[in-house]
Amino acid sequence: MIALIAIVVGSMLGGGVYSLPQNTAASSAVGPVTVAWIIAGVGVYFIANCFRLLSDARPDLQAGVYMYAQEGFGRFIGFNVAWGYWLMTCFGNVAFAVILMDAFNEFFPGVFTDGNNLNSIICGSILIWGYNYLVLSGTKVAGFVNTVGTFAKLVPLILFVLILGVMIDYSQLLTNVWGTDPQIVTEVNKETVSVSLMSQILAPMTVTLWAFIGVEGAVVLSGRARNTNDVGKATLLGFVLALFIYMLLSVLPFGAMTQNELSQVANPSTAGVLQHVVHGAWGNWLMSVGLIISVLAGWLAWTMLCAEIPMAAGENGAFPKAFARTNKNDAASVSLWVSSTVMQVAMLLVYFSNNAWNTMYNISALMVVPAYITTTLFIAKSCMNGSYRGASRGMALWSGILGSLFCLFIIYASEMQYVVLVPILMTLGLPVYIWSRTEKKDGQPIFTKVELLYLLILLIVDAAVVMALVAGKISI
Known part of the structure; x- marks a missing residue:
């Protein structure tokens, strides 16, 4: 149970969480940011609830992210969901590499500039293959390491929240809540234009979805769970914990800096915010070290996930049978080698990107949408045609409908x-x-x-x- 929760939380609380203050405040005031998190929280709750209910109702559909789509909409749709989700995990790991190298640049100025220079590509590539060999040792070893890493990376995030909770000016949180006095502006075609309230709410939506990717982590590894009843509980508990942390990390910084100041803080922005609050470089170092631990642990969780999806698809015939091969440690060997190769190619392409972190997390966030929307539509379809045999049929139906509508909203807002x-x-x-x-x-x-x-x-x-x-x- 603890390992499953760690997979869910570890998958979600990756390196991106350390950039939330700047990413969410880039063109939004504290009010719209809060509204965006509430919308995302409600939407992802229904998605998480679909995974929870389906894991209990259909334990026969192991590695459910792919199987739900195939069961409900046929082989081709099932394949595309598996393919898209797999690419998402690969691109997500490359995003981890970029932000990790950027964090190293704090300790070695100029060596890992922007996380995508030549030194960054070389070190990121070494880590890709290092994790490849770690996961090859088996999910029990990798799962233990991930559990320890998840608890370790929560420490700096908790310290960040506690320090800001004590030291910020709470009256500043109520200053210019909706970004209208003064009006938040942006540059479009070299012209300065006002950012509307709706635009402020929509702007952070892709960031919020990226932050929640991984809520289905326990379902992906459900075939490895000792007790399948723990899968649904771990999904919901992990989601609630992550949402609470995300909102605090995004809202509290507005009590220390203005929206304009936050929008210009270099990422990982938690480091710059904490340095500003404590008036010392140690704040920057603390969060940079936390980011490094967080990414190293999150990267491991996602390497496990990106190996599991093609292996499960290979076992069920959606992918070629070769992907189903395992080694003596029961690790998805062929799937892992191919996944690491895809990550390596993407890592090389990152060298030519002007904003590698932004590009990788946006692509990853959208590539997961097919998996989420087919899962929510599948449970809604099952409820309507009478094939759903789980508990809370009414809740399952509404979770499916509202979760699928949220997925469409995310596409619109991206x-x-x-x-x-x-x-x-x-x-x-x-x-x-x-x-x-x-x-x-x-x-x-x-x-x-x-x-x-x-x-x-x-x-x-x-x-x-x-x-x-x-x-x-x-x-x-």
């Missing part, structure tokens, strides 16, 4: 240059899907008539994205 990458990245998995269907030799066509319709829609969207890119209407 930046278009990242949204358009989702169908392109999904299409890259077609050869793998065809490979898995060809080797099955079950006498069925590679694509059913309904799946051909899905494929046609996907290709039409791809064509529209390419034309928009060529015409300059969208820039990446």
Whole structure:
């Protein structure tokens, strides 16, 4: 139970949590930031509740993130969810590498500039393969290390909250709550424009979703759980703990600095905020060390997850059988080697990015949406057609409906240059899907008539994205 909660919390409280003050305050005042967290908290609660209810109602669907989609909507949709979720975990680990190297730059100025210079790429690559070998030792060893790391990384976050809780000016929290006096502004096409209240609420939404990615971690590893009844409890408890920490980390800094000051703090912004509050460099160092511990532990949790998804998909026929192979320690060996290779390629591409951290977390946050929306739609569909056999049918139905609506809201609130990458990245998995269907030799066509319709829609969207890119209407 404790290890499962640690997986959930460890997956969510990665390196991104140390950048929340600046990321959420970039163009939003304390009021809109609070509203954004409440909306995200309610939305993700329904998503987490779907995973909790389904883990109890359908324990036969192990590694549920992928299996729910296949059970409810067929092989092709199931494959795309597994493929997208897998890429999300790979890109998320690369985001960890970027922010980790940026934290190291605090102790070695100029050596790891922006987390994506040559030294950063080399050190990040070494860590990718180091975690590869650690997870190959088996989930029991990796799970123990992750549990210890999760508790260790909570210490600096708790200290940050306690210090700010004692030392900030609470009257400042009530100053310019809604960002209207003075009005928060931004630059668009070299012109200064006011940021509306709705825009302030929408701006942090992708950040909030990125922060909650991992709430399904216990479900992904449900096949490894000693007691499957613990999976749902761990999911809900981990979610509540993370939401509480996120809100404190985002709101309390407004009592120490103005929105404009917070928006300009270098990431990891908790370090700059604490240094400002305690008037000493030790505040910066404390949070930088905390970030390093947090990322190292979170990276391990996500390496375990990104190996598990292709292995489970290989066992159930959505991925080629080769991905299901394990070593003597019961670790997903082939899946892990392929995952590490994908991460290595993405790490090399990071070198050419102007804002590597921002790019990686935005892509990762959106690549998880297909997994969330198919899970919520699956439980809603099961309730409506009478196949749901779990407890709280009414709660399950409303969780599915409201969770799926929240997923659509996240897509609406996200930046278009990242949204358009989702169908392109999904299409890259077609050869793998065809490979898995060809080797099955079950006498069925590679694509059913309904799946051909899905494929046609996907290709039409791809064509529209390419034309928009060529015409300059969208820039990446």
